[in-house]
Structure formats: structure tokens, C-alpha cells
Amino acid sequence: MKQDLKIFDGHNDVLFRLYLKNKKNVHEDFLLGDNEGHLDLPRMNKAGFSGGFFAIYVPSQEEKIESADKPIRYDDMKNDSYELPLPDSVDASVALPIVLKKIQILKNIEIESNGHVKICENANDLEQSISNKQLSVIMHIEGAEAIGNNLDNLDTLYNLGLRSIGPVWSRPTLFAHGVPFKFPSTPDIGEGLTNLGKDLIKECNRLKMIIDLSHLNERGFWDTAKISESPLIATHSNAHSICPHTRNLTDNQLHAIKETEGMVGVNFAPAFLRTDGKMISDTNLDIILRHFDYLIEKLGEDRVGFGSDFDGALIPSELSDVLGLIKITDLMKKHGYNDDLMQKLCHDNWTNTIKRIFS
Numbered sequence: 423m424k425q426d427l428k429i430f431d432g433h434n435d436v437l438f439r440l441y442l443k444n445k446k447n448v449h450e451d452f453l454l455g456d457n458e459g460h461l462d463l464p465r466m467n468k469a470g471f472s473g474g475f476f477a478i479y480v481p482s483q484e485e486k487i488e489s490a491d492k493p494i495r496y497d498d499m500k501n502d503s504y505e506l507p508l509p510d511s512v513d514a515s516v517a518l519p520i521v522l523k524k525i526q527i528l529k530n531i532e533i534e535s536n537g538h539v540k541i542c543e544n545a546n547d548l549e550q551s552i553s554n555k556q557l558s559v560i561m562h563i564e565g566a567e568a569i570g571n572n573l574d575n576l577d578t579l580y581n582l583g584l585r586s587i588g589p590v591w592s593r594p595t596l597f598a599h600g601v602p603f604k605f606p607s608t609p610d611i612g613e614g615l616t617n618l619g620k621d622l623i624k625e626c627n628r629l630k631m632i633i634d635l636s637h638l639n640e641r642g643f644w645d646t647a648k649i650s651e652s653p654l655i656a657t658h659s660n661a662h663s664i665c666p667h668t669r670n671l672t673d674n675q676l677h678a679i680k681e682t683e684g685m686v687g688v689n690f691a692p693a694f695l696r697t698d699g700k701m702i703s704d705t706n707l708d709i710i711l712r713h714f715d716y717l718i719e720k721l722g723e724d725r726v727g728f729g730s731d732f733d734g735a736l737i738p739s740e741l742s743d744v745l746g747l748i749k750i751t752d753l754m755k756k757h758g759y760n761d762d763l764m765q766k767l768c769h770d771n772w773t774n775t776i777k778r779i780f781s
């Protein structure tokens with residue numbers, strides 16, 4: 423079975439998965455298909471996955487990371503309640519070389535793809551790559567450690583194609599404080615943006631870069647809302663009123679996202695979907711529809727999309743990998759979403775929002 427709908431997705435960690443393979447020419451594994459993890463190009467083509475944010479994540483030093491599943495200990499997240507300690511901060515001098523390595527993997531993918539993959543740096547790139555049926559890539563950094571003190575490396579990364587920044591991946595940075603993986607809990611946990619974090623938001627506005635609020639705590643969210651002139655975006659977070667996890671968005675946050683004509687991508691990780699917050703793969707896909715329904719009710723039809731977290735998190739076993747998108751879109755259609763709405767949720771909401779920020 424092949425997917426007819428085109429999917430644009432808010433978050434994946436395939437670059438982390440490829441980086442961990444620690445081998446030369448790893449871009450070939452992606453382009454030819456290694457059938458590992460959730461994503462590679464042949465499977466993405468079959469699933470209709472036509473574009474998205476490709477995250478660059480820096481693992482914490484003290485962790486011995488062997489797989490993309492390791493940074494968060496999923497066993498602890500099977501309890502009725504939990505709070506995982508956050509790893510220590512990572513210095514820019516450690517983060518930058520790792521980020522540059524991952525950018526190189528992504529560049530190699532683009533260069534060796536025979537025109538099938540395009541890193542999109544502006545609205546025109548995105549439009550062109552969609553009409554050329556290329557895989558449209560938005561280069562995203564999940565945790566801004568590599569940008570460093572005084573925002574030293576922002577220009578370098580921008581010039582390499584970086585267009586989207588999450589100030590934190592949960593652990594603290596020079597810019598902000600993230601949410602620990604805690605359930606049940608409000609996301610209002612810890613301090614807001616630092617002064618340098620506020621400068622970063624202003625610079626992102628100036629450069630027309632996307633600011634991703636997933637992983638940021640609530641005070642950081644509101645600080646950003648106060649300063650930023652850009653739509654509020656959470657690339658891979660769900661509704662807190664269904665699943666009261668720190669990683670999810672409260673109704674007040676959703677309201678602010680709507681006001682700025684922002685966007686939320688629905689995350690497939692069970693811990694952020696389930697009402698009991700458990701990270702278990704035996705999770706019915708109906709809960710994904712519940713989050714879609716709720717987010718559409720709060721944000722309207724134009725502000726919701728996918729934020730899969732493929733290759734970055736455990737996903738329901740029924741999905742197995744990117745090909746599971748076919749199952750989800752079938753369920754969405756059966757659930758009563760018409761063609762027009764499907765086109766928006768699967769693709770156009772993300773691409774329209776990105777084009778607006780880039781312009």
C-alpha cells in the first residue's frame with residue numbers, strides 16, 4: 423500500500439540515528455534505505471512523507487548513548503508518576519562539533535540525493551521543492567547549546583542552512599530552562615528565558631528563523647510570547663488537558679498559539695499522548711485522533727499538523743515506523759476528516775506557516 427497524501431512533519435531525529443551509527447558515508451544508509459529505526463528515504467517515499475523539520479540534537483556528555491532511545495529512560499516512564507532527572511548542561515565547545523557533524527550528514531544526503539532532497543532556506547526553496555516533489559528539509563536545532571555565549575555561532579549555523587531553533591532540549595542552556603520529563607505535572611516548572619535567551623529570540627526574529635517552543639517550560643514560553651514577533655510554534659507537543667505531562671501545552675498556551683497564528687505538531691510518543699502518561703508501545707492509535715480533535719477545537723483547522731518524533735521516541739507498536747502514517751491517515755479519514763481538512767493537517771498547515779515566517 424502506498425500513501426496518496428503528502429505529509430509534512432514537525433519533528434524527527436533521523437540525523438541522530440544516523441550519527442550514532444558512527445560510520446563513513448552514512449548518508450547512503452538513509453538514501454538507499456537501511457530499514458532501521460523509523461525513517462529512511464525509500465520508506466518515507468512510500469509513506470508520502472514529503473518534508474519536515476530535521477532535528478539536530480546533542481547528546482549529554484555523561485550518558486553512554488548507544489541508541490536514540492537512550493537519553494530518556496523509558497522504563498521509569500512506565501510508572502504511574504515519574505520525574506526523570508535532567509542531564510547537566512552541555513558546553514558550546516562540546517556541542518558545536520557534534521552539530522557540525524550532523525549538518526554534514528544532512529548536506530551529504532542532499533548532495534548525493536540526485537535532486538530528491540532539498541534543504542529549504544527560504545519560502546521560495548520550500549515552494550520549489552514541493553512542486554519538484556523533493557523531500558523538503560527544514561534544518562532544526564533541538565537545544566541551542568552550540569550557538570554559544572554572545573550568540574557567537576548563530577551566523578555560522580544560519581549560513582549553513584539552519585532555519586529553526588529550539589532554545590532547549592529539556593536540559594538547561596544559556597538561553598532557557600526546559601521541562602523535565604515529569605508526569606503528572608504542570609509545565610510551569612522553573613525559570614523563564616535568560617537575558618541571552620531573550621537576545622536569541624530577537625535575533626531569530628531578525629533572521630526570520632522559526633522558534634520552537636516544545637521542551638521549553640511555561641515561563642520561557644510566556645517570555646517568548648512577550649518578545650517574539652513571530653508565530654508561536656510547538657513542533658512536537660500535545661494537549662495538556664488530555665495528557666497532563668510537562669511536555670504538553672495548556673489551554674492558555676494553545677490560546678496564545680492561536681492568537682499569533684502559530685502551529686502545533688502532534689507527537690506520537692505514548693507518554694505525551696496517553697491520559698496516564700505511560701511510555702508504553704501498546705497504545706491504541708485512537709488517542710492520536712483525540713489530540714487532533716482537541717487541538718483543532720482550540721486552535722482551528724489551520725494550526726495543527728504532525729510532529730511525529732520518528733527516530734527520537736518510542737511510538738505505538740501499531741505504527742512500527744514511518745509507514746504507520748498510512749494507518750493514521752486512514753483512521754483520520756474514517757473519523758470524518760474530509761479531504762480539505764486532511765490536506766491542511768497532513769501538509770499545508772505546516773508549509774503555509776513556515777512560508778509566512780520565512781517571508
Ligand SMILES: [Zn+2]
Pocket residue numbers: 564636637658734
Ligand atoms: Zn524532542
